[in-house]
Amino acid sequence: MKIRQGFVSNSSSSSFLLVKDDHKDTCVTIPVKVNINSDVVIETETDVDNYMEEWWDCRGDADYNNNPFAKDLRDEMLSAIKNNKVIIGLEVDSREENLREALFNDDVLANHNIKRIFGE
Secondary structure (H helix, E strand, C coil): CCCCCCCCCECCEEEEEEEECCCCCEEEECCCEEEECCCEEECCHHHHHHHHHHHHCCCCHHHHHHCHHHHHHHHHHHHHHHCCCEEEEEEEECCCHHHHHHHCCHHHHHHCCCEEEEEC
């Protein structure tokens, strides 16, 4: 089994983590309507820990102390969950330029009550 360490970004894809009210698919308009379909749904503290272990190789305090960005990301994810939000993770292919544009536009996301906590 191959496990990816951290998000991988290159010229052909981008990775995002979004905080939403629920995990249902969402449509946003940028000037065109695009669907946001989640690849990963994170709803519990256990989900956060499993995600951080699989994608960021962080298993405990020592790993987080060595990676302050991962610690901040985990803290933000846990805060979102405590506020009854869900986190969705998705990969965006370069052929989905409208979606990528929407996910990098904070105003568009805010209009749909979505917050990007990671994007590259």
